Each structure stands twice: as structure tokens, then as C-alpha cells.
Amino acid sequence: MINVLTTLQETEISDADFKRVAQAVYKHCGIHLTDAKRQLVSARLAKRVRAMGYKTYREYLDSVLANPNGEEFTILIDSLSTNLTSFFRENDHFIFLKTKLIPLIVQERGGSNRYIRAWSAGCSTGEEPYTIAITLMESLPQPASWDIKLMASDISTKVLAQASAGTYTADKVQVVSPQLKAKYFEPRKMPDGTPAYTVNPTIRNLITFKYANLMEPFPFQGPMDFIFCRNVMIYFDKPTQEKLVNRYYQMLRPGGYLFTGHSESLTGVKHPFKYVQATIYQR
Ligand SMILES: C[S@@+](CC[C@H](N)C(=O)[O-])C[C@H]1O[C@@H](n2cnc3c(N)ncnc32)[C@H](O)[C@@H]1O
CATH class of the missing domain: 3.40.50.150 (Vaccinia Virus protein VP39)
Structure with a gap:
């Protein structure tokens, strides 16, 4: 298997890019990403940015956000949503x-x-x-x-x-x-x-x-x-x-x-x- 992981040249998503993600996610599914979530968003997207072979969050977002009906957009939403659950939760x-x-x-x-x-x-x-x-x-x-x-x-x-x-x-x-x-x-x-x-x-x-x-x-x-x-x-x-x-x-x-x-x-x-x-x- 070819390892496409590249080096991500940023430690955290920029303000402008965070705003772009937050707007797109809010528009699509109502999830409201406040500024407090910036680190979390950076961490969750980093893996995907690398796996897709991009060096910056911006390059990745330029590609994903251009196609909100695409498969990668679904993956982005998946990676940012929290799926925690359990049997008999809140019994x-x-x-x-x-x-x-x-x-x-x-x-x-x-x-x-x-x-x-x-x-x-x-x-x-x-x-x-x-x-x-x-x-x-x-x-x-x-x-x-x-x-x-x-x-x-x-x-x-x-x-x-x-x-x-x-x-x-x-x-x-x-x-x-x-x-x-x-x-x-x-x-x-x-x-x-x-x-x-x-x-x-x-x-x-x-x-x-x-x-x-x-x-x-x-x-x-x-x-x-x-x-x-x-x-x-x-x-x-x-x-x-x-x-x-x-x-x-x-x-x-x-x-x-x-x-x-x-x-x-x-x-x-x-x-x-x-x-x-x-x-x-x-x-
Ligand atoms: C934390 S889980 C809650 C699971 C379960 N209801 C519970 O309480 O254990 C939240 C779920 O809401 C889903 N979700 C978030 N935004 C949504 C939307 N706009 N439409 C449908 N599902 C959404 C997420 O994908 C995630 O699986």
C-alpha cells in the first residue's frame, strides 16, 4: 500500500479557515462550532488533510468545500460530529x-x-x-x-x-x-x-x-x-x-x-x- 501521508505544515487551522469550516458545517447540518472548538477541529481534520496528501488545511478545504455534495464532504462532517452513545444511556x-x-x-x-x-x-x-x-x-x-x-x-x-x-x-x-x-x-x-x-x-x-x-x-x-x-x-x-x-x-x-x-x-x-x-x- 502506498503511504500518502504527508507532513502537515501547520499546527492549527487559521482563523479564516476555521470560519469557512464552521460556516459550511452550520449550513449543512446545524452544528454550531464555536471558537472554543478550534483546537478540536484542527486535531480532527489533521489526519484527513494528511491522508489526502495536502500540506495545509487551506488546500484541503479549497477542494472539499468546492463540492458540498461530494464524498469527502461527508467524511469531513463525520470527522467533526460526536457519535458517543451507549446502551441504556440516561436510564x-x-x-x-x-x-x-x-x-x-x-x-x-x-x-x-x-x-x-x-x-x-x-x-x-x-x-x-x-x-x-x-x-x-x-x-x-x-x-x-x-x-x-x-x-x-x-x-x-x-x-x-x-x-x-x-x-x-x-x-x-x-x-x-x-x-x-x-x-x-x-x-x-x-x-x-x-x-x-x-x-x-x-x-x-x-x-x-x-x-x-x-x-x-x-x-x-x-x-x-x-x-x-x-x-x-x-x-x-x-x-x-x-x-x-x-x-x-x-x-x-x-x-x-x-x-x-x-x-x-x-x-x-x-x-x-x-x-x-x-x-x-x-x-
Ligand atoms: C452524541 S450522538 C447521540 C446519540 C444518541 N442519541 C445518544 O444520546 O446516545 C449525536 C448524533 O447526532 C448526529 N447528528 C448531528 N447533527 C445531525 C443532523 N443535522 N441530522 C441528523 N443527525 C445529526 C451525529 O451524527 C451523531 O451520531
Whole structure:
């Protein structure tokens, strides 16, 4: 293999180049890169600049930004977005699902009208929608008799590919109890021999993974019973959050719920939701 790594002649991206990246990223996906992120952006782009054989950030950006529909632009967005997630992250949301929301749905639709529609918006590598699916299976009476459709979307095709494969190294699945692991995961080995687990088809089949840029029209039909949009809006500015939250409101059925990340309060955002408890809102 030819090593195309070159020497990058700058230690940090210039002010002007940082502004260009920040503007392009904001326009494309709403992610607001403040000046405080300059070092981080420099570090994350450096690898790519070198791998592509450029000597300066400017040369790289001249090429990438000239083609915002190109593959390299997607790679740039991927390298700047944060995909951190985990199974049962912010577990009180799943406790709320199990103890409050699902019992309500069962009360309303437990007869001949057994269906649930939900959306994990910004699902990253899939741990969030899989945790939702497991929670539904564990909380619904006769879960197989329910028509469950979970949508899961992200702007990064890289994380979506991992999400739909549903295979995780054992350390990522460690937080799942042995009982749930035995029920919903198959043990396997990664190609390098690392122990791993794949989510069972019963769970995988409940979820449709799809590319969606939340700045664009939603690719799913409502109404949804609930939407998880957690640890995504933290990267957006208030006007962008406001637009998005109001669009989620339209997408939910009356009485439907929006879950946001624990550090994402809707303070300062105008919206018609009813506050239920921290980071849980109801239409
Ligand atoms: C930190 S992860 C959150 C994952 C999961 N929701 C959780 O809380 O664990 C944020 C995800 O939002 C996605 N994202 C950022 N901007 C987006 C946009 N404009 N449209 C869709 N997804 C976006 C990123 O690609 C990333 O996978």
C-alpha cells in the first residue's frame, strides 16, 4: 500500500479557515462550532488533510468545500460530529418508558389496536434505538402481538452502517444485564477475535435505520408516540433547536412525548410542549 501521508505544515487551522469550516458545517447540518472548538477541529481534520496528501488545511478545504455534495464532504462532517452513545444511556428515560408511557399506551390500545410508532433521531451507532426496542419487548404484555415500528436516523452513513449491523464488542454490551444479554443478543467474535455480540433479529426487525439530516424535511411519516432526540441538539444554536423542537411537536400525536439529552434543557427555546420532568416533554 502506498503511504500518502504527508507532513502537515501547520499546527492549527487559521482563523479564516476555521470560519469557512464552521460556516459550511452550520449550513449543512446545524452544528454550531464555536471558537472554543478550534483546537478540536484542527486535531480532527489533521489526519484527513494528511491522508489526502495536502500540506495545509487551506488546500484541503479549497477542494472539499468546492463540492458540498461530494464524498469527502461527508467524511469531513463525520470527522467533526460526536457519535458517543451507549446502551441504556440516561436510564431514567427507559424507566419512564417502562413505568409510565408504555402502561398508558397499553391502557389506550391494548385491545385490538396494538401499535407503537417511535423515532430515535440522531441514533448514532444504534445503542439508543436497540435499548428502546428491548424496553418495549420487556414492558409490553404479549409483545409479539404488537405492531411496533421504530424509526432510527442519523446524518452519518458510517454510524448508520454500524447501527444496522447491530454488532458490538463485549465491552459496549457490558452495561446490559446478563439476563437481557442472553435474551436479545447472540455471542460472536469480531474478525480479529475480539468477543462481541449481535442484536437478535427479533429486535433488529423492529427498527428501520435511515439517513436523515434533521435540517431537512423529515423522511418519516408521523404521528409518533414518542421521539428521542438526545445529545444531538446540544451541538445546535438556540434558533436551530427552536425550529427543530417545533417540528417534532407537529410530528408527535397529541399526548406524545419528546425526550432530550440530560444536558439539553429547552430553556430559552419557544415551544408549545408541556413540561413533564427534566428532559421529558409532552405534546
Ligand atoms: C452524541 S450522538 C447521540 C446519540 C444518541 N442519541 C445518544 O444520546 O446516545 C449525536 C448524533 O447526532 C448526529 N447528528 C448531528 N447533527 C445531525 C443532523 N443535522 N441530522 C441528523 N443527525 C445529526 C451525529 O451524527 C451523531 O451520531
